[in-house]
Amino acid sequence: MDSKEFFIPRLGEAQIASPVQAMEFVPDDATVAYDTSTAVLEEYVKNGQAIPAFEQAGPRKLIYHDPAWSKAAILTAGGLCPGLNDVIKFLTLTLKNIYHVPLVYGIRYGYRGLNPAHGLAPIQLNEDNTDDIHQQGGTILGSSRGEESAEIMVETLARMNINLVFCIGGDGTARGAHDIAVEAERRGLSISVISIPKTIDNDIAFIDKSFGFETAVYMAGIFAAGAHNEAKGAYNGIGLVKVMGRDSGFIAAYATLAQSYVNYCLVPESKFVLDGDGPDALLPHLYKRMLEKQHAVIMVAEGAGQELFPQGEDVRDASGNLINKDIGLLLKDRINQYFKERNTEVNIKYFDLAYTIRSVAAHGADAVFCAMLAQNAVHAAMAGRTDMVVGHWNGHFTHVPIALATRERKKIQLNSPLWTSVKASTCF
Known part of the structure; x- marks a missing residue:
């Protein structure tokens, strides 16, 4: 692996004091090594190579976006998955209660809701209308498949003055988020685009588990x-x-x-x-x-x-x-x-x-994982990160470039301890 593949784009220098309280800030240069084998790590050091590592997720002491002037948009795309409403709820609560972002929009039916031609007006999300949604399966925002023009979607975001975008979905949704981030950069717009990985199959690469x-x-x-x-x-x-x-x-x-x-x-x-x-x-x-x-x-x-x-x-x-x-x-x-x-x-x-x-609704520790993914997604966005997926690796929440997360699908390795255990417990 090349350490350059782990680079996370930043919109600019973070200069605003974070309003986050009662949390330990994560240093801006904190990382989580991709490889866990000491032999592999020693080989990198021996050869004078940079160790491939994910940027560690978490709240930063200085943030890029001014919360008072920020507006956020949340959407869900692709198939249903347990925990979608949990993620929507905790994105909303973190934005409004921790960062005091005044407006959080729920975009209806995925990327389709960012194309005015479909006539799907967004809804405002707050503590009240998201209070008990974690008890419901599915998504209160609705979901859809299919592509929309990145130019049209970014034009909609610009018209609504949205600078924080959270796209909850699988690899196809992440690719759509990447297209939005690229088009926003082309236009010189400071929009943080963060993908929260949703795949019930647990098949997104460079992420050890996904919610649902x-x-x-x-x-x-x-x-x-x-x-x-x-x-x-x-x-x-x-x-x-x-x-x-x-x-x-x-x-x-x-x-x-x-x-x-x-x-x-x-x-x-x-x-x-x-x-x-x-x-x-x-x-x-x-x-x-x-x-x-x-x-x-x-x-x-x-x-x-x-x-x-x-x-x-x-x-x-x-x-x-x-x-x-x-x-x-x-x-x-x-x-x-x-x-x-x-x-x-x-x-x-x-x-x-x-x-x-x-x-169905998320169960047990899965619901906790949804909450922590959502919180770390907001921390990343407020710090000015973009074109990235919030992941989890080696016990830490991480920032993963969308290009890396969507490069390949994670599959069961037939020589892995997992498959060896399955074979040992079955008869075929």
Whole structure:
């Protein structure tokens, strides 16, 4: 890694005393090392190279934006995720109660709300209308997919005199935030654009976890327990649970470890076939288990097994994401067919959790994580940072350049302790 890739743009010199009280300020040069291995770090020092490191998040003693003259905008884009309303609430509270920013706007339906052609008037957010939103799933602002013109969106922000923009979403939303930051710079506008990473799949690179993921694992575990009960309650019963995970199988893997009822964990990173003599053939292995145990639970990520479908034209959503074919229904049909061909009874109960687990309120520590992400996003914006994502790395909240965070998707490494543990707890 090149240390230059970790550079965070600043709008200018911070010269205003922060109004933050009862908090320890983070030095402006504080960093969090990307590598944690002492051997790797020693190698950098030995070669006279700068150690790649994230800028550490947190309140600064001096800030760039004058709170009294500031206006903020908050938007949510992409799919739903547990914790969206928590982030909206704590962005609002931090802006208004800690920095005393007079106006905080909620932009409706993502980037669409920054294009006047759609006729979506913003709403003013305050302590009262965000008081209990953390108890609700979804987002009070609404969300949408698709691109809008950066020129039009920045023109809207300039007309509204907004200088603080918070974009809550996944990698597509972060790229949109980057486009806004670039266009604002081109126009010479001092607008801080901060992205708060929302991905239920936990697949944003250079960030060790994202909000909503822990809640998704918890909810998937509840349904895995139900699938286990259904499987054991019927002769040759199979509980088949499909969870989110377009390109990365973290929810499936973690839920499998959280609920050791799961016998098969299928993820996009680990290829398998349905039939054959090899060790990666699912149906023969499942058939043998059913003869011996008479029950099984299968956890499958939505992006697993896509190579098993006939090749055809790709279908994408408004954000350009590939829409996966339904691996859950394919497995259900092929399992039924395989057992029928062998004159063996099988009873499959299919649980499709794609929308169930993403639309609930954040659970436990996940809600706390949302609050702290939001607070650190505001600290970064007030200090004049822009074109960045608030991340978390090695126990610290961090500033991550959007270009770095969106460079690649984080995936399960098949030689990692995580996958080794999954394999040890399952039978396939």
